[in-house]
Amino acid sequence: MKALHKLIEERVKPNFTGDGKLKRFWVVFDALETFLFTPGHTTSKGVHIRDGIDLKRTMFLVIVAMIPALLFGTWNIGHQYYLSLGDITTADPWTAMFLDKIIVGAIKVVPLIVVSYATGLGIEFVIAGINGHAINEGFLVSGMLIPLIMPVDVPLWMVAVATAFAVLIAKEVFGGTGMNILNVALTSRAFLFFAYPKQMSGEIWIHDVMASKTGGLLADGYTGATALGHLANTVGQPVQGEVSNGVMAMFTDGGMFSLMNCFVGTIPGSVAETSALAALIGAAILIWTGIGSWRIISSFIVGGLVMGAIFNLLSLNAYMTIGPVHQIVMGGFMFGAVFMATDPVSAAQTNRGKWLYGFLGGLFSIMIRVFNPAYPEGVMMAILFMNVMAPTIDHYVIEANIRRREKRLTAAVA
Amino acid sequence: MPEPVKIRKGLDIRLKGGVQGGSHDLPAADRFSIHPTDFHGLVPRMAVKAGAEVKVGDVLFTDKKNPDIKFVSGLAGTVHEPIRGEKRRILRVDVSASGSGTAAGTSVDPSQPTGDAVRAAMLSMGFWPMLKQRPFAVMPASDSIPRDIFVSGFDSAPLAPTAAMVLDGRMDAFRAGLSYLNALLPSGRKVQLGVAGGDTFFAEVTEADLTAYSGPHPAGNVGVQIHEVGPINKGEVVWTVGMQDVANIGEGLMSGTYTAKRKVALTGSRSQPALLNTTVGTPMSSLIKDRVMTEGTRVISGNVLTGSVRGEEGALGFHDQQVTCIPEGHEPLFFLTKGWLGPGFDKFSASRAFPTWLMPKGKEYDLNTNNNGEERAFVVTGQYDAVFPFDIYPVQLLKSILVGDIDRMEKLGIYEVAPEDFALCEYVCTSKLDVQDIVRKGLDQMIEEFA
Numbered sequence: 001m002k003a004l005h006k007l008i009e010e011r012v013k014p015n016f017t018g019d020g021k022l023k024r025f026w027v028v029f030d031a032l033e034t035f036l037f038t039p040g041h042t043t044s045k046g047v048h049i050r051d052g053i054d055l056k057r058t059m060f061l062v063i064v065a066m067i068p069a070l071l072f073g074t075w076n077i078g079h080q081y082y083l084s085l086g087d088i089t090t091a092d093p094w095t096a097m098f099l100d101k102i103i104v105g106a107i108k109v110v111p112l113i114v115v116s117y118a119t120g121l122g123i124e125f126v127i128a129g130i131n132g133h134a135i136n137e138g139f140l141v142s143g144m145l146i147p148l149i150m151p152v153d154v155p156l157w158m159v160a161v162a163t164a165f166a167v168l169i170a171k172e173v174f175g176g177t178g179m180n181i182l183n184v185a186l187t188s189r190a191f192l193f194f195a196y197p198k199q200m201s202g203e204i205w206i207h208d209v210m211a212s213k214t215g216g217l218l219a220d221g222y223t224g225a226t227a228l229g230h231l232a233n234t235v236g237q238p239v240q241g242e243v244s245n246g247v248m249a250m251f252t253d254g255g256m257f258s259l260m261n262c263f264v265g266t267i268p269g270s271v272a273e274t275s276a277l278a279a280l281i282g283a284a285i286l287i288w289t290g291i292g293s294w295r296i297i298s299s300f301i302v303g304g305l306v307m308g309a310i311f312n313l314l315s316l317n318a319y320m321t322i323g324p325v326h327q328i329v330m331g332g333f334m335f336g337a338v339f340m341a342t343d344p345v346s347a348a349q350t351n352r353g354k355w356l357y358g359f360l361g362g363l364f365s366i367m368i369r370v371f372n373p374a375y376p377e378g379v380m381m382a383i384l385f386m387n388v389m390a391p392t393i394d395h396y397v398i399e400a401n402i403r404r405r406e407k408r409l410t411a412a413v414a
Numbered sequence: 415m416p417e418p419v420k421i422r423k424g425l426d427i428r429l430k431g432g433v434q435g436g437s438h439d440l441p442a443a444d445r446f447s448i449h450p451t452d453f454h455g456l457v458p459r460m461a462v463k464a465g466a467e468v469k470v471g472d473v474l475f476t477d478k479k480n481p482d483i484k485f486v487s488g489l490a491g492t493v494h495e496p497i498r499g500e501k502r503r504i505l506r507v508d509v510s511a512s513g514s515g516t517a518a519g520t521s522v523d524p525s526q527p528t529g530d531a532v533r534a535a536m537l538s539m540g541f542w543p544m545l546k547q548r549p550f551a552v553m554p555a556s557d558s559i560p561r562d563i564f565v566s567g568f569d570s571a572p573l574a575p576t577a578a579m580v581l582d583g584r585m586d587a588f589r590a591g592l593s594y595l596n597a598l599l600p601s602g603r604k605v606q607l608g609v610a611g612g613d614t615f616f617a618e619v620t621e622a623d624l625t626a627y628s629g630p631h632p633a634g635n636v637g638v639q640i641h642e643v644g645p646i647n648k649g650e651v652v653w654t655v656g657m658q659d660v661a662n663i664g665e666g667l668m669s670g671t672y673t674a675k676r677k678v679a680l681t682g683s684r685s686q687p688a689l690l691n692t693t694v695g696t697p698m699s700s701l702i703k704d705r706v707m708t709e710g711t712r713v714i715s716g717n718v719l720t721g722s723v724r725g726e727e728g729a730l731g732f733h734d735q736q737v738t739c740i741p742e743g744h745e746p747l748f749f750l751t752k753g754w755l756g757p758g759f760d761k762f763s764a765s766r767a768f769p770t771w772l773m774p775k776g777k778e779y780d781l782n783t784n785n786n787g788e789e790r791a792f793v794v795t796g797q798y799d800a801v802f803p804f805d806i807y808p809v810q811l812l813k814s815i816l817v818g819d820i821d822r823m824e825k826l827g828i829y830e831v832a833p834e835d836f837a838l839c840e841y842v843c844t845s846k847l848d849v850q851d852i853v854r855k856g857l858d859q860m861i862e863e864f865a
Contacts, residue, residue: 001748034788037746038753042783046833046850047840048718048740049427052761052768054787055844056754058794061767136791178791178845290766293796349795350807398810402825409647 005037027128031135059137061289063144065282066272066339070148072265073272074105077152080268081207086219093266108207109271112147115156119163120146127172136177138184138345139167145185145339148272149332150192151204158196162188182387183346186336186380193380201229205268226269227257228331232373234318244318251322262329270332279334292342295351296358300337303362304328311370319370327366336379337362346387353393361386418611419642421629423803425764425838427572429718430683430778431739437582437677437689446489446509446695447729448474453543453553454854455861458485458504464495471517471539471672474507482556486540488674488695490514506728521670524590527597536594536663540672543732544659548640548652550857551832560653562603562644563595565622565660568610570634571717574736575679577657578615579689582677584661585618591664592621595655608639632803637835641804646830656733678730682718682739683780684711694732698724706739712783714738719837720850743784754787761786764801764842790845798849801838806830808839812849815856820863823856833857 015022016029035056043050078101082088088096120143128135146163166188171180192200203210209224223230231251234244250256261267265275272278286292308324315321328334341347341361348357361382368378375381450458458475461484462468468487477483487493487509494508519539522531536542537556547554554560567577581588595605604623609616611628625643627633636654646652655663658676666673674694678701681687685706692701702713714721715731718738722731730737747753758768762779770779798808806827814822833850840849 001751005746005748036749036753038749038784038787040744040746041785041788042712042743043785046848047837048712048714048721048738048783049781049841050784050786050846051765051842051844052758052763052770052786053765053842053844054754054846055790055793056749056787057767058765058844060755134788134790136793138791138793176791178793288766291794344795345793347795349809351796351799354796394810398807398826401805401807401827404805405647405825405827408645412647412650 001037008033008036024129027132027135028125031125031128034134055137058291059140061291062141062286062339065285065292066144066148068281069272069275069278069335069339070109070144072275072278073148074109075101076105076265076274077108077207077271078102078104079266080152080205084206084209084212084219084222084224085217104207108152109147111156112150112154112159112271113144115159116146116163117143119160120167123164123167123172127176131176133176138171138177142166142184146188148339149185149189149270149335151200151270152207152268153204153210154192155199158192158199159188162192162195165191178345180345181391182384183340183343186340186384186387189380190384193377205229205270224268226331226376227251227262227267228369228376230257231319231322231330231369232376235370235373237317239315239318239321248318248321251326257330259323259326259329262326273332273335276329276334279338283338286338286342292338293344293347293354293358295354296342296347296361297337299355299358300341300362300365301328301334303359303364304333304337304366305362306359307363307366311366328362331369332377332379333362333365336365336383340379340383341386346390348390348393348397350394350397353390353397356393357386357390360389416626418626418628421627421633421638421642421803423799423801424570424630424632425801425842426570426630427718427762427781427841428776428778429572429681429738429740430780431681431685431687432573432778433575433579433679433681433687433689435689437579437691440690440692440696440700442511443489443692443696443700444511445697446487446491446511446693447506447697447727448485448488448695448732449506449724449728450475450485450504452732453477455552455858458507460496460504460507462493464493466493467491467513468493468509469513469515469517471519473540474509475504477553480556482537483542483553484537484540485543486517486672488672488693490516516671519666519670519672522594522667524593524664524668527594527667529597529599532594532597532667535667539666539670541659541663541666544655544663546654546733548637548646548654548832549829550861551834551854552861554651554653558651558653560599561646561650562640563599563605563653563655564608564636564640564643565592565595565605565655565657566608566634566636566639567616567657568608568613568627568634569717569735570610570631571719571736572631573679573681573738574634574717575677575689576615577610577613579679580658580677580735581615581661584658584665584675587661587665587668588657589619589621589664590668591660591662592619594663594667595660596621606639606643608634608636608643610634629803632835632838635835637830637832638803641830645805648824648829650829656735658735659733676730676735678734679736680705680739681736682714684739684741685737692730695729697727697729698737699727701730701737702739710742710744711739712742714740718781719841720834741780741782743782745784747784747786765797765844785846787844787846789847792845792847794844797842797844798836798839801842802836804830804835808836811856812836812852815852815859818859820859823860828856828860 170187203224237243287294305324308327311320364382365379457478459478461473491511496504497506607622611626716734811826833853
C-alpha cells in the first residue's frame with residue numbers, strides 16, 4: 001500500500017495544492033485521501049497516544065447496523081409487489097421467487113440510495129469547499145437513513161429535494177455536523193410529509209400498486225395501505241362497529257398484520273422500517289459496539305410499551321385495543337428507536353437526560369399515532385419533538401448538578 | 415484498613431514495557447537543568463549571572479510575583495546563560511557540574527514542627543516548588559493557607575511505578591515529611607493520603623488520614639481523591655504533593671539541606687525498563703542512555719497521558735517520576751488494513767468498536783503516537799463521562815470554557831479540576847479534540863479573572 005500512497009502523494013496531490021489545476025477541489029481530494037489513508041499525524045500536545053476509534057469507524061459501524069434492515073427491506077419490496085399481484089401467497093414467504101423479489105427491491109432501493117448520497121454529499125462538498133473545512137462523516141449515516149425511511153414509490157426528485165432541504169436547513173445553517181438540533185434524516189421525511197401531503201399518502205407503500213389497481217391486476221383484498229393507515233380508519237368508529245371489525249380482523253393471528261408478520265416485517269411500509277426484527281439486530285450491533293445509546297433504545301421501547309398498555313386499559317376505540325407489544329412492532333417505531341432517537345447530536349447528551357428523552361419519545365410516538373390519525377407515523381413527530389426538547393432536558397439535569405455544588409458550598413461556609 | 419472507595423469510571427490502558435525489579439544507581443549527572451515552564455504561569459527572575467559558581471541548594475531564580483519562592487540548584491557547578499524562547503521567556507536554566515559543596519539551610523525539629531518554621535524553611539531552602547495547588551493547577555503563593563493537603567500514595571497511570579518502588583527505603587523520610595506538612599494545616603488536621611486498595615505499604619503511617627481506593631485509572635490521580643474526600647468549593651485552596659517530594663521535604667527539613675532525590679521508572683516498549691536512582695534535574699539523555707532505541711521513538715517525561723517531550727537536552731520534568739518511550743506513528747494507515755476499517759487487533763480502544771475488548775485482560779499493547787484519525791466536530795456523547803469519575807459534566811464544562819463563560823465554568827465545577835483529570839477524556843475522544851489544552855485555557859481565564 002506504500003506504493004499507492006506514494007503515487008497519490010506524488011502524482012495526484014500536486015494537482016490539488018498550490019497552483020494545481022484542481023486546487024478548488026482540494027476538499028474532495030482531502031476527503032478521499034483520508035478515506036483511503038488515515039494520515040500519519042501524530043499527537044502534538046496533551047496525550048501522547050490516542051484511542052483507535054475515529055468518526056469514520058463510528059459512522060461506518062452505524063451503517064453496518066443498518067444492513068439487516070436494508071437487506072430485509074429490499075427483499076420485502078419484492079415480496080409485497082408479488083403479493084399484491086397475487087403471484088405468490090403468504091403460505092411460503094421465504095423461498096418462492098426469492099431472487100425476483102431481491103431484483104425488484106434492488107431496482108427500487110439502489111436509485112434511492114444513489115440520489116440521497118449524491119445530493120447530500122454534493123451539498124456537503126460544496127459547503128466544505130466554501131468554508132474551507134474538512135468534510136465531516138456525519139452524512140454517511142444520514143445519507144443511508146434517508147432512503148430507508150422513504151415510501152417505496154416516492155419519486156426520486158422528491159428524495160433529492162427532501163435531502164437538500166434537510167442538509168441545508170436542518171444541518172448546515174446551524175453550523176454543520178455536530179451542531180444540528182433536529183435529526184437530519186427525519187427532517188427530510190417530515191419535509192416530504194408536509195410539503196407533498198398528497199403524494200406521501202395512499203398508494204405508495206407497495207411498488208406499482210397504483211398501476212396494478214388500474215390494470216385490474218391487484219390481488220383480492222389488497223389496498224396498499226400500511227398497518228397504521230388501516231388502523232387510522234378505526235379512530236372515531238365504535239369499537240365493535242363494522243369498520244373496526246373489518247380492520248381488526250387483519251391484526252389477528254393469521255391476518256395480514258398479525259403480531260408475527262409485524263415483528264418479522266412482511267408487511268407494506270417504508271423501505272426498511274417494517275421489520276422490528278431487523279431493527280433489533282441493528283440495536284444489538286449498536287449496543288454491542290457501544291456506539292448506540294442503550295439507555296435511549298431501552299427507555300424508548302419502555303415508553304412505547306407503557307403508552308400502549310395505558311391505551312389497552314382504556315380501549316376507547318379499536319386502535320387502542322391493539323396490545324402494547326403489537327403497537328411497538330408496527331410502523332417505524334422500532335426503526336426510529338434504534339436509528340433515529342439515538343442520533344447523539346440531536347438526542348439528550350447527559351446520561352440521565354437520555355433516560356427521560358427516550359422514554360418520552362416512545363410514549364409520544366404511540367400517543368400521536370393513536371390520537372391523531374392524520375399523522376399515522378407518530379414516531380417521526382415524536383422524535384423531532386424530543387429533539388427540540390432535548391436541550392431543555394439536559395438543562396435541568398445540569399442545573400441539578402449545579403445546585404448540588406451550591407449546596408455543598410453553603411454547607412462548607414456555614 | 416477500611417473498605418476501599420470504589421472508583422467505577424475510568425480506563426486502564428495496558429501498555430508494553432512495565433518496570434519490574436530493583437533499582438539501579440545512575441552515575442552522578444554532569445549537568446543539572448530546571449525548566450521554569452514546569453511551573454505553570456511562573457515568571458522567573460534570575461538570581462545569578464551566567465558563569466557564577468553555585469553550590470547545591472543555592473538560589474538560581476525566584477518567582478517574580480512571589481519573590482519568597484526560590485528555585486535552587488541541585489548540583490554544585492557553573493551556571494550557564496539561560497535558554498530562552500519567544501519574547502526572551504526563559505525555557506531552561508543549566509548548571510554544569512564542577513566543584514562541590516552544599517548550601518547550609520535551617521533544619522526543623524521533626525517532633526514539634528511549627529507551621530511558621532516549616533513554611534520559612536520550605537521557602538528558603540527551595541522546597542516550595544514541590545507544592546501544587548488547586549484550584550487552577552498552579553504552584554501556591556508563598557502566603558497561601560491550604561484547607562487540606564492531599565498526597566496520592568499510588569500512581570495508576572499507564573506503566574507508572576508503585577509506591578513500594580519509588581519510596582523503597584525512604585519510609586522514615588516520608589513520615590517526617592507528612593509531619594512537617596501537617597504543621598502547615600489548621601490544627602488537628604492531617605494530610606490526606608490516598609492508597610491503593612489492598613496495598614499494605616503505608617499500613618504503619620499514622621501521620622496522615624488514609625483512604626483506600628480501588629478501580630481503574632484515574633483512581634490514583636490526586637484530583638479524584640480530593641473529589642471523594644472533600645471536593646473543593648469556591649474560595650477553598652487545597653495543596654497536593656507528590657509522594658517522593660514528601661520524602662524529600664522530610665529528609666531535607668530534618669537535615670537542613672536541599673534534597674531532591676528521585677526514583678524514576680524508565681518504561682515503554684522502546685526501552686529496556688528499569689528503575690533508576692537519580693535526582694530531580696537530571697538530563698533526559700542520561701536517563702535513557704544505552705537503554706532506549708531513540709530512532710523513531712518518542713521519549714516522554716511522565717506518562718503517556720500527561721507527560722511532556724523535553725527536547726534533546728531537556729531534563730526530567732520537575733514533578734515526574736517516570737519516563738515513557740513509545741514508537742512514533744508517522745506511517746499513514748491504509749483504511750482496510752491498519753486504518754479505520756481494518757480489523758484492529760493491535761488497536762486499544764475504550765469503545766468496543768475494535769476486537770480489543772474481547773482479548774484477555776492481561777494482553778499488553780504497543781501503541782504509537784498516531785492520532786488514529788482527524789479532528790472532527792463534537793458528535794459522540796457519553797464518551798467522556800465513562801472515564802471521568804467526577805460529579806461534573808465534562809462536555810458542558812469544556813463548552814463553557816470554549817465560549818469563555820466564567821460564571822458558567824465556576825458553576826460547573828472548574829475549581830475542582832486540573833488538566834490531568836481530563837487526560838482520559840482526551841484519549842478516548844472520537845473527535846480527537848485537545849481536551850487538556852482546553853481545560854488549561856479555562857483555568858488560565860479564571861486566574862486572569864481573579865488577578
